[in-house]
Amino acid sequence: STDSCHSRPAPPCLACGVDDVDGTQLPLKCRDLTNNETVPSRWEGPGRCAGRYCIYSNRGFANGRGIVAITTAASFAILRTLKETSTDQTDPAPPYYLAPVPGKGLGLIANRTLHRGDALMIEPPAVLVHRGLLETVPPATQHPLLDEAITNLPAARRETFLAQMGHFQGHRVASILATNTFQMDIGGPDGHHFGSFPEVSRLNHDCRPNVAFRLDYKTLTHRTTVVRDVRPGEELSITYLDSAEPRARRMHRARQAWGFTCGCSQCRLADAAAAKSDRRLEEMKAIEARLADFGDDGVNAGLLRRLVRLYKDERMEVEMGGAYTLVALNYNMLGDAKNAVKYARLAREAVVIEGGEEAGDAEAMSMLAEAPKEHFTWRARVR
Numbered sequence: 001s002t003d004s005c006h007s008r009p010a011p012p013c014l015a016c017g018v019d020d021v022d023g024t025q026l027p028l029k030c031r032d033l034t035n036n037e038t039v040p041s042r043w044e045g046p047g048r049c050a051g052r053y054c055i056y057s058n059r060g061f062a063n064g065r066g067i068v069a070i071t072t073a074a075s076f077a078i079l080r081t082l083k084e085t086s087t088d089q090t091d092p093a094p095p096y097y098l099a100p101v102p103g104k105g106l107g108l109i110a111n112r113t114l115h116r117g118d119a120l121m122i123e124p125p126a127v128l129v130h131r132g133l134l135e136t137v138p139p140a141t142q143h144p145l146l147d148e149a150i151t152n153l154p155a156a157r158r159e160t161f162l163a164q165m166g167h168f169q170g171h172r173v174a175s176i177l178a179t180n181t182f183q184m185d186i187g188g189p190d191g192h193h194f195g196s197f198p199e200v201s202r203l204n205h206d207c208r209p210n211v212a213f214r215l216d217y218k219t220l221t222h223r224t225t226v227v228r229d230v231r232p233g234e235e236l237s238i239t240y241l242d243s244a245e246p247r248a249r250r251m252h253r254a255r256q257a258w259g260f261t262c263g264c265s266q267c268r269l270a271d272a273a274a275a276k277s278d279r280r281l282e283e284m285k286a287i288e289a290r291l292a293d294f295g296d297d298g299v300n301a302g303l304l305r306r307l308v309r310l311y312k313d314e315r316m317e318v319e320m321g322g323a324y325t326l327v328a329l330n331y332n333m334l335g336d337a338k339n340a341v342k343y344a345r346l347a348r349e350a351v352v353i354e355g356g357e358e359a360g361d362a363e364a365m366s367m368l369a370e371a372p373k374e375h376f377t378w379r380a381r382v383r
């Protein structure tokens with residue numbers, strides 16, 4: 001029956017679509033994958049449900065890596081139309097290795113020099129869970145559904161998923177999801193999901209990370225890019241938090257949302273250095289507010305240089321896009337075309353690293369870099 005395929009726990013990896021399982025065709029179309037046979041990408045489901053949330057799976061997704069979703073029929077209708085990325089194979093020689101990191105469990109360590117702008121990983125999710133399931137369905141109903149969903153992943157993917165750290169007590173799959181997922185909106189009126197990307201989830205948090213990440217809904221991928229040069233042996237990190245918050249708030253948030261005491265270099269600063277860092281963050285916010293206020297008469301080149309300096313001193317390479325954009329626009333408003341072009345180029349590079357080619361300001365910054373004097377901001381602050 002259809003159920004025999006859905007509930008089969010793991011290897012030997014029989015792959016069969018619900019459409020095929022009609023008795024006579026089963027032996028032909030449900031294939032044994034232990035010999036690495038490629039499985040076609042095809043969604044199966046709905047399988048078991050809890051209210052409006054049902055299991056859908058696709059063992060052939062992303063060149064056979066597989067995915068399982070617990071979602072609504074409406075979100076599944078969107079999910080099945082999303083483009084499957086072709087750059088989804090595990091890199092046979094990734095530029096990092098997994099190793100214990102004191103105070104943080106395991107982490108990813110660079111094994112070669114990496115440069116700003118280098119792509120690190122492009123990963124499809126292994127598991128996608130609708131927010132409503134996690135937030136509204138009681139554990140007694142939710143947990144068996146989570147357990148069953150995981151059995152629908154191909155064996156290798158399931159093992160990688162289950163090997164992730166679960167920071168919380170209690171149900172294993174629920175704990176893994178709570179420790180490792182990223183919010184992912186797949187579109188539609190009710191598209192809020194949590195995605196698990198097991199390879200990515202080895203990246204520990206740092207308030208001054210050397211890697212930026214973004215979720216690309218159209219290709220259903222998690223994309224990471226290096227934001228400053230990294231030496232071999234250095235840990236790779238992303239931020240789970242708002243890097244521009246003061247240290248006490250960041251540490252509070254790490255404890256409250258993830259249950260860990262942040263041990264990153266910025267959180268471990270001595271009190272005097274942490275207070276200095278907090279003052280820099282405050283000054284950055286204050287300068288940015290002035291640069292965004294076109295009526296502020298006191299904006300000058302010194303203020304622009306100061307903002308760039310503060311970002312560099314704070315090692316905020318992961319969030320340079322907005323600051324460089326403001327600096328480029330303000331140089332142009334002051335009638336300094338040379339610096340407007342310089343910072344518009346830097347802004348474009350940064351917003352693409354942070355948000356992808358389609359990021360809002362990418363095109364605007366290209367246009368400013370090409371023709372500053374034709375831009376509407378040209379000399380707007382010159383009276």
Ligand SMILES: C[S@@+](CC[C@H](N)C(=O)[O-])C[C@H]1O[C@@H](n2cnc3c(N)ncnc32)[C@H](O)[C@@H]1O
Pocket residue numbers: 103104105106107164165167179180201202203204205206258259260261262263264
């Ligand atoms: C997504 S996992 C990161 C990988 C994890 N260290 C592992 O061994 O698989 C998140 C967990 O790693 C640990 N962690 C991540 N960043 C940390 C940090 N800055 N300080 C302390 N622990 C951290 C916490 O236990 C957190 O719940």
